[in-house]
Amino acid sequence: MEPIIIVLIILVVLVFIALIKTIQVIPQASAAIVERFGRYTRTLNAGLNIVVPFIDSIRNRVDLREQVVPFPPQPVITQDNLVVNIDTVIYYQVTDARAATYEVASYIQAIEQLTVTTLRNIIGGMDLERTLTSREEINAALRGVLDEATGKWGIRVNRVELKAIEPPTSIQDSMEKQMRADRDKRAAILQAEGVRQSEILRAEGEKQSAILRAEGESKAAALRAEGEAQAIRTVFESIHAGDPDQKLLSYQYLQMLPKIAEGDANKLWIVPSEIGDALKGLGGAMGNFNPMGGGNGGGSTPAAPTGTGKEAAPRREQPRID
Secondary structure (H helix, E strand, O other): HHHHHHHHHHHHHHHHHHHHHHHEEEEEEEEEEEEEEOOOEEEEOEEEEEOOOOOEEEEEEEEEOOOOEEEEEEEOEEEEEEEEEEEEEEEEEOHHHHHHHHHHOOHHHHHHHHHHHHHHHHHOOOOOOHHOOOOOHHOOOOOOHHHHHHHHHHHHEEEEEEEEOOHHHHHHHHHHHHHHHHHHHHHHHHHHHHHHEEEEEEHHHHHHHHHHHHHHHHHHHHHHHHHHEEEHHHHHHHHHHHOHHHHHHHHHHHHHHHOOOOOOOOOOOOOOHHHHHHHHHHHHHOOOOOOOOOOOOOOOOOOOOOOOOOOOOOOOOOOOOO
């Protein structure tokens, strides 16, 4: 009985192993290459798959998701004979598991070497300044070449990025000095522009202030002149309403003469020609005035002046007409 039990146990184990090899579960976004006696048979897709045990074998399992592969820095010579180190990052995706398995031995290594050679060809036709400022152009050129070359390998290159471009240390120092000089220049220009704008605004403010001050002074002078004109008009109307005679006007004129001579700067006093007429009018008024109480009527004449040390001139009487 014991040999039979042992044989049954062996058969059960073999059946279990056969079932395990027959049923193959492939995860989502993956594929498996099946070979029969070393020859490609088919590609297993995601899900539950049945294969012939001990005849079919899984050669390779391929991840169909997009992959990101960073490559180490590569020294590249520019057109102006400067060595720069460039880091690249490749985004690729396997579209054909069979081609990726049988068309190339190691597609990662193949993509890396193809990226290096293509990058050297592109950078070799650019100078350093253009290399540093043309990343989009370099990325597009790399992607075009890699996508065309890796198509037969069942690989699609979705994106190529230059992670870093490092020029030599001496060039970096020179670039930093140049950038510092450019920043200082821009700062000086901005400061000069600020000072210029400030001066312009200050001048505009002074101009507006002067204009407003002049307008204020003009309006004040106009109001002052208008006030003086109104005062003169009022005085004139008052005088005209009072109907003064020539004697009063002459007396007022003589009172204003001392005010004309007031002031320390008056070195020369010019006597107006109208003073004679004023004196005549005033003399006539004084001739009609009798301080002894005789009045100004009845034809009486003023007394002869005294205190001059000379005899008074004989008085000449006017003939009286009755």
